[in-house]
Amino acid sequence: MENVKEVLTKKSKKSKLEQRGKIISFLCISIIVLVVLSIFYFVASKGLATFFVDKVNVFDFLFGTEWNPSQVGSDGQPMVGALPMIVGSFLVTFLSAIVATPFAIGAAVFMVEISPKNGQKLLQPVIELLVGIPSVVYGFIGLSIIVPVIRALFGGTGFGILAGTFVLFVMILPTVTTMTVDALKAVPRHYREASLALGATRWQTIYKVVLRAAIPGILTAVVFGMARAFGEALAIQMVIGNAALMPTSLVTPASTLTSILTMGIGNTIMGTVENNVLWSLALILLLMSLIFNIVIRLIGKKGAMK
Structure with missing residues (x-):
């Protein structure tokens, strides 16, 4: 037993x-x-040192427009206004997402609804190739082609928000397209069959049924693309001009958080004001990535509730 x-x-x-x-x-x-x-913890401890150790005013940092950390302004505070870089980052991010979204949706509709076989044969290899191209190659192409074209059409140097938008548009297009394809494929087949059975045309079914049912997935794809664009450094640095000035137009030199970071982080000494303010820019990038992730989760929950 x-x-x-x-x-x-x-x-x-x-x-x-x-x-x-x-x-x-x-x-x-x-x-x-x-x-x-x-x-x-590491990024926050370094980034917050600007405000707790160097006694820089938070509002002057976030909304100031003059960036020259090695010099002191008339108020005795370092000239560390980060608003030009913040505005530049958001401008290139939103503009590239606005340009990329219609192309991504069109390519996804072609691959899923119109011609799946040809889409898999033609577009899928192109998208996979775009994903595998290094950022420095995109930047070099933008420097060699996009910047001279903008210079010829609009004058000036050719560097600026517009050049960065076109480079980021190509870079985020594969991400947005791939996720949009997955969103369209996730729409149940009986949605299409019911729409066609009620007398709707093929395009009416795609526009009024399939795309509307896939809106949460498409929005998630767009936000993912924006997160990718917001954090891009090398390619955007090569074409935007890297001038820490408030953008006055799309074709004047500007800067982003990542471009200033990559240019300055290797030329500063740890613990100095110049170094701490760069860590503060990195903290903003980290918080923005967190916000993008929260937005993606909220969109996913909304889609799941439907």
């Missing part, structure tokens, strides 16, 4: 493997969470 009880209470090999797998999974998740929290 005792042997039977021992056999019944003894853990099997499969249960031991399952428990071992749970422990390994928990450890991996814990490491990931620890790494993320460590990154947040």
Whole structure:
């Protein structure tokens, strides 16, 4: 009887493997969470030093328009107005998303609704190729082609928000297109069949049924593309002009948070005002990525509720 009880209470090999797998999974998740929290703590501690150690006013930093950390203004504070870079980052992000979204939706509709076979043969390899191209190649193409064309058409140097928009448009197009394709494929087939059965044409079904049902997925794709554009550094640095000035037009040199960071982080000494304000810019980027993720989750929950 005792042997039977021992056999019944003894853990099997499969249960031991399952428990071992749970422990390994928990450890991996814990490491990931620890790494993320460590990154947040490190960037926040460095970025907040601008305000707590160097005593820079938060509003002067966020809304000031003069950027020259090595000099002091008439008020005795360092000239560290980050508004030109913040405005530049948001401008190129929103404009590139506005330009890329119609192209992405059109390509996705062609690949899913109009000609799936030709779409898989023609567009899919092109999208995969665009994803694999390094950022420096996009920047070099923009520097060699887009900037001279803008210079010839609008005058000036050719560097600016418009050149950055075109470069980022091509860079985020594969991301938005791929996720839009997935969103269209997720629309149930009986939606299309019911619409056609009621007498709707093919285009009416695509526009009024399929696209509307896929709106949460499409919005998620656009936000992902914006997050990608907001954090891009090397390519945008090569074509925007890197002038820490408030943008007065789309064809005048400007700057973004990432372009100023990549240019200045290697030329400053750790712990100085010049270095701390760059970490503050990095903190803004980190917070913006967090906001983008929150927006994506909210859109996903809204779509799930429907």
